[in-house]
Amino acid sequence: MLKLNGLKLLHYKNSQDAQTVDMPVPAVVRIPMVQHMGAPCVPVVKPGEEVLAGQLIGKSEQAFSVPIHSSVSGKVKAIEDYVASSGALVKRVVIETDGQQRWIDGTPRTVSTQQELVDAARDAGIAGLGGAGFPTHIKLAYKDVDRIDALVINAAECEPYITSDYREMLEYPDDIIEGIKTVMKCLNITKAFIGIEDNKPEAIALLNQKVQGTAIRVEALKSIYPQGAEKVLIYNTTGRIIEEGEIPADKGVIVMNVTTVANLHRFLTTGRPLTHKRVTVDGSFVTNPMNVRVPIGTMISDLLEFAGVDCQMVHKALMGGPMMGTALDTLETPIIKNNNAILVLDEAHARIPKTTACIRCGRCIDVCPMNLMPAALEKAYDQQDTERLETLKVNLCINCGSCTYVCPAKRNLAQKNQLAKGLLKRK
């Protein structure tokens, strides 16, 4: 079997022993109407209206969208526009909390068919919680369901610092296993793999114990970045290669994040949709790294205050991991569903290194998991040579950042690839 390229990173899993703590409900939450890939939701509440925790506050008529629920009980103060970190103008519902955290009456449900599962996933409000934010119900609604024979659970968590999936595995292993069983039952899938990087031996041991007597297998994967990238994970657990233009289901595989599947199960047993998210708070100067269960819509500044982080020290704030996360321009940004970490960097770590000439050392080529040639791609982009960009398959770049990471000349190779993709699209 061919070995995919990858990269050894320092793990910085400082927060791995930090048990999840609940963040007290903040005075105000601002819940964005886009927290997923796809069509934005339209608010279904008006200013002045009272809402309960778990109540539907935004939805869309379009299929490729995920409904949004209030994470708190309180009163809707306003519906405002803001610029999301993606750069898009998005509406958000501002709710003043009443501090009582009254919940909707959730009704548990049982599901046994694909349609019921799809509906449940949608009503649960879940969208790829690992970071991508792809609507889960769309994935589960794959037409040719008979083709699907394997469920891959992404528990690799290959990004440095982040331990929120790890804590899910240690704290809620049963939710995970039950969730997997439900998906397997509804889609008639015969085997499931939980892919975990081998730097998490405790989670591997615990889940191994839990899967005794089931068709679920725990796969200990090498801690080689980007092990959690979908195509890499599928290959390393099932040996299947997802070809250009295919989605995993075309090769009979459905991939779900470990926290996603656990949340699905919790929705089925409690009737309460996704309203809170576990977020790792850590960074270069954080002395007390934490895992915090945060009401969605909480401002990052409130979260950092709760976590005791000195915001004056922050020179760079990241939503997500250091390899693929997004740098924020302000801490006045709400936590959304697919956030799994807020990382803060001090001045020394935030500094952007100076770019020098490519020395053709080949390091970028050696690490690319997709076996691309980043140095050649960069040259092609600089020459705006679209034909060459196509031949070199820039569209297969998963933006994992490995090439930029290793480049001794500190060239922004991954970024160039994203620009190149834009160039091809415009063409």
Place this chain on the structure above:
Amino acid sequence: MNPFIVSPSPHIRSDRTTQNIMLDVIIALCPALIASVIIFGWRAFIISAVCVASCVLIEYLCRRLMKKEQTITDLSAVVTGLLLAMNLPVTIPLWVAVFGCFIAIAVTKQLFGGIGQNFANPAIAARVILLASFGSYMTNFTEPFDYAGVDAVATPTPLVQLANGGEVPSLLQMFLGDKPGCIGEVSALALLIGGVYLVVRRVIKPITPLVFIGTVFLLSGALGANPFYQILSGGLMIGAIFMATDYATTPSTNWGKVIFGLGAGLLTILIRQYGNYPEGVSFAILLMNILTPQIDKLATHKPLGGKKVEKHA
């Protein structure tokens, strides 16, 4: 509010820089430098110092003249100077050495755009040009441990002796460097120490040197020569370890490196056995440098799950 730094991912970078890679190459050349002083005396050190200083100065002046950003701090000019010095005989007049530095830095490297852009290895190009224009200076070799410098008695190298059927040093002498030759190329031991260091530090991959030296070994054996003498003589060790692994002028993929090593080995033996020159390593590497863009094309990676692109007419 302090303005946050916003930049595209990734937000962490490895510790490797061009400068610390070059520093590693310099460290790896130190055993050869020390050996050269032991074997040929202080003049070997003076040649090295002059070459390093000239290369850095010439690079500085070139960048100034071309109004481009200064690059001397990346240490690549130091590496070129040191490598070139290692490829000169101890008797070389200093002005010839400086001329070599000019060829290496100004003509081969900076005219083509500086680090990473040159198609030929600067030190190799300089050695070949000097060989062609100052042949007698470049082949004026002396006995080891005859510290008379420029005035030492000239003596042929083992390769010449082999070709003429003359007396040659023992294999151990060949390995340690007790033989006539360019100052840095004689001690295989010192060069191998440097090579192992580079591999351990992951500056180079061992592929090219192994294939290159292996090809010379097998081929010369097949042609009836003593393969051990062949791999220990001339510039093979320094060429295979330090020049055929130069990033800019050799292929960047693993298969490319294999092809490069095979080609360079083959050419070396062809030149040594049938050519006009007793030594073929420099020419072989130079020729393969020229072929590198083609090899790179031949050995590009196939993207994972990539489909063939239909050529638009």
